[in-house]
Amino acid sequence: MSTTGLAGLAVPFLAKESLAAGGSQMPANSSGTTSAPATGMPPRTSAVRSGKVLPNVQATLAPYSNPLTFQLAAHLLRRTGFGPRYSEVNALVGVSASTAVANMMTTQAAPAPPGNWVYSAPLLDSSKASQTTNQTNMQNFRDWWMGLIYGSAYPPASTAQSALLEKMTLFWENHFVTEFAKVLAPQYLYWKNTMLRQNAFGNFQNIVQAITIDNAMLWYLDGWTSIVGNVNENYAREVMELFTIGPSDPNGNPNYSQTDIENSAKALTGWTLYGFTPSPLGAGAMSQYTPGTYNAALHDTSTKTFLSQTGNFGNTDVINIIFQQTFNSFMGNSTVYNKVALFI
Numbered sequence: 350m351s352t353t354g355l356a357g358l359a360v361p362f363l364a365k366e367s368l369a370a371g372g373s374q375m376p377a378n379s380s381g382t383t384s385a386p387a388t389g390m391p392p393r394t395s396a397v398r399s400g401k402v403l404p405n406v407q408a409t410l411a412p413y414s415n416p417l418t419f420q421l422a423a424h425l426l427r428r429t430g431f432g433p434r435y436s437e438v439n440a441l442v443g444v445s446a447s448t449a450v451a452n453m454m455t456t457q458a459a460p461a462p463p464g465n466w467v468y469s470a471p472l473l474d475s476s477k478a479s480q481t482t483n484q485t486n487m488q489n490f491r492d493w494w495m496g497l498i499y500g501s502a503y504p505p506a507s508t509a510q511s512a513l514l515e516k517m518t519l520f521w522e523n524h525f526v527t528e529f530a531k532v533l534a535p536q537y538l539y540w541k542n543t544m545l546r547q548n549a550f551g552n553f554q555n556i557v558q559a560i561t562i563d564n565a566m567l568w569y570l571d572g573w574t575s576i577v578g579n580v581n582e583n584y585a586r587e588v589m590e591l592f593t594i595g596p597s598d599p600n601g602n603p604n605y606s607q608t609d610i611e612n613s614a615k616a617l618t619g620w621t622l623y624g625f626t627p628s629p630l631g632a633g634a635m636s637q638y639t640p641g642t643y644n645a646a647l648h649d650t651s652t653k654t655f656l657s658q659t660g661n662f663g664n665t666d667v668i669n670i671i672f673q674q675t676f677n678s679f680m681g682n683s684t685v686y687n688k689v690a691l692f693i
Contacts, residue, residue, distance in 0.1 A: 416443045416444065417442060417444055417449065418442065422439075422444070425446070426441065430515075431516065433503065449503075452503070454514075454550055455505055457505055463489045463493035464489055466535070467540070467635070470536075471483075471535075489535075490539050490542075494542065501514070514546065518542065518545050518546045518549050520549075521549060522542065522545060525556075525592065527568075527569040528569070531568065537565040537622075538565050540564065544638050553693070557668050558665060559640070560592075561588065562664060564622050564639075567621075568622060570583040575614060577619075577650075580615055580649065582610050582611065585613040588667075593672070593692060595688075598676045604674065605656060612655045613653075615649040616653055616663055616666060618647060618648050620641040620643055620664065621643075621647070648663070658670055672689055
């Protein structure tokens with residue numbers, strides 16, 4: 350998966366006081382540039398403000414140990430947020446990169462939810478009133494999250510989410526995509542967002558384990574309908590093709606077969622949406638993040654062969670086996686690579 354698009358993401362309608370947008374203006378001199386601040390920062394020309402002037406960064410794998418210059422501070426904040434405020438860039442000048450990154454990853458309390466509706470049972474009947482309520486709550490959720498993004502800052506504070514945290518939450522939401530057009534319960538979408546925010550800086554394998562049994566994903570890729578004797582292959586295919594290893598290795602050899610999809614789909618059976626007993630009507634309320642509900646009677650207990658391993662596998666086994674896949678003879682060397690790492 351390429352991260353290029355997200356790494357350079359700028360949300361056009363979130364026009365904060367940003368370096369790219371010009372921030373707080375300074376008087377221009379006769380040459381058309383603005384006067385340099387006393388801190389030794391470069392003149393704020395229109396090219397700098399527009400982002401057309403970028404630092405010449407010579408990147409290596411060695412940790413960067415020098416204090417951040419104005420240009421490097423701006424570069425770091427652009428890459429880890431949604432457009433830095435001028436004051437945020439200025440505050441980083443002279444700070445070490447390690448300190449800056451540590452501040453970005455400071456643990457924060459979870460933001461207050463968008464409303465008490467997140468704790469209520471989803472309205473899944475076809476009445477006009479329920480549809481209107483769901484649409485209203487979904488818009489409330491969107492506005493709430495855009496507010497967190499807009500208000501995100503460096504360094505984070507009690508009144509502002511970490512810009513890096515919100516960017517990583519957006520990154521994972523983009524990677525493990527779901528949408529309201531199908532997942533008609535905004536409660537599930539909110540709780541998925543909460544789970545991804547809680548794990549934004551965490552272990553990727555743990556995130557994949559969690560998303561596999563997340564209510565929004567179970568609904569979006571039909572996992573909740575997959576039961577013994579009537580298996581749905583959607584998630585079994587997508588978790589390999591789009592989320593973890595991709596369809597083929599760097600030499601073009603397939604990473605999995607149709608049989609692997611079929612057998613892993615059997616291993617993923619038995620998970621239903623939280624509170625559904627067994628139809629989408631009558632879901633229970635959620636007081637905190639809760640995954641789907643496992644029903645052993647709906648799980649396929651047959652022996653399955655998946656990616657050359659055989660056993661009575663379940664959902665945890667499927668993800669663990671995927672993360673064990675390796676590849677060597679890449680670019681003429683004999684180094685053993687993890688296929689998930691190569692894909693990501």
